[in-house]
Amino acid sequence: MTTQAFQDQYPDEFAHCYGCGRLNDGGLQIKSYWDGDETICQFTPDAKYSGGFPGFLYGGMIASLLDCHGAATAAAAKARAENKPLGRFVTASLKVDFRAPTPINTPLDIRGKITEIKGRKVVVELTLSALGKLCAEGSAVMVQIPEKNKE
Amino acid sequence: MTTQAFQDQYPDEFAHCYGCGRLNDGGLQIKSYWDGDETICQFTPDAKYSGGFPGFLYGGMIASLLDCHGAATAAAAKARAENKPLGRFVTASLKVDFRAPTPINTPLDIRGKITEIKGRKVVVELTLSALGKLCAEGSAVMVQIPEKNKE
Numbered sequence: 001m002t003t004q005a006f007q008d009q010y011p012d013e014f015a016h017c018y019g020c021g022r023l024n025d026g027g028l029q030i031k032s033y034w035d036g037d038e039t040i041c042q043f044t045p046d047a048k049y050s051g052g053f054p055g056f057l058y059g060g061m062i063a064s065l066l067d068c069h070g071a072a073t074a075a076a077a078k079a080r081a082e083n084k085p086l087g088r089f090v091t092a093s094l095k096v097d098f099r100a101p102t103p104i105n106t107p108l109d110i111r112g113k114i115t116e117i118k119g120r121k122v123v124v125e126l127t128l129s130a131l132g133k134l135c136a137e138g139s140a141v142m143v144q145i146p147e148k149n150k151e
Numbered sequence: 152m153t154t155q156a157f158q159d160q161y162p163d164e165f166a167h168c169y170g171c172g173r174l175n176d177g178g179l180q181i182k183s184y185w186d187g188d189e190t191i192c193q194f195t196p197d198a199k200y201s202g203g204f205p206g207f208l209y210g211g212m213i214a215s216l217l218d219c220h221g222a223a224t225a226a227a228a229k230a231r232a233e234n235k236p237l238g239r240f241v242t243a244s245l246k247v248d249f250r251a252p253t254p255i256n257t258p259l260d261i262r263g264k265i266t267e268i269k270g271r272k273v274v275v276e277l278t279l280s281a282l283g284k285l286c287a288e289g290s291a292v293m294v295q296i297p298e299k300n301k302e
Binding site for chain 2: 027
């Protein structure tokens with residue numbers, strides 16, 4: 001079992017995402033790992049990603065964290081189910097429910113739970129918490145990019 | 152009728168959002184306007200906001216644009232309905248369906264349509280298109296922050 005982050009196992013050609021690409025120098029470079037049958041990403045956003053009112057995170061960043069961690073979770077789940085190297089997933093659909101203001105400059109826990117793997121489709125339930133308090137939750141439908149087909 | 156962007160009418164204390172705050176110097180500073188009964192925001196994201204595969208926009212930015220334009224649309228719709236200055240809305244829920252890869256370094260049209268105004272809640276349907284092609288669509292439930300209550 002590897003402790004290498006999911007995103008560090010993406011093929012180079014798909015590793016340029018602002019949120020999670022290890023080859024995007026100016027990006028967030030979030031990292032996701034297994035935690036039992038769930039997945040975890042810990043991340044502390046910079047203060048510039050403020051919401052309208054200072055001290056809290058803007059909604060787009062919350063959606064970004066759930067999206068990128070969701071895609072990584074889908075890739076890892078599919079790879080584990082088939083005992084293959086990680087492929088790359090893209091988002092078909094993302095739903096986010098904002099439950100409480102998310103503090104900024106605070107370590108955030110983003111968690112994923114796989115609820116369905118069917119062919120190239122993986123469904124992931126997601127939560128974002130700060131200091132143990134649930135701030136947002138959501139669901140993502142992720143679809144694997146076919147290998148040898150970059151179109 | 153004013154041609155000032157919705158975001159430029161937000162109270163100063165709520166104008167710090169990374170996506171749309173005029174007081175966030177490092178942010179995107181998107182601007183939204185009326186276009187008849189719909190709303191429009193035109194924005195060209197920087198190449199650093201790449202998705203996994205270069206040349207396309209990352210999902211988190213798509214969600215951010217829909218979210219910030221949705222909040223602005225809700226604020227403008229409520230203000231117009233009540234003939235009052237713009238208040239500030241936060242997102243209760245955001246759903247995004249990704250329909251096609253979104254090109255980067257291309258002007259994007261983000262459009263909003265108000266489907267419900269009920270008390271402090273406004274529901275907005277959203278689309279994001281590039282060069283006339285639909286790339287993403289979604290729905291947002293926005294809730295007005297009570298005046299004189301910043302908690």
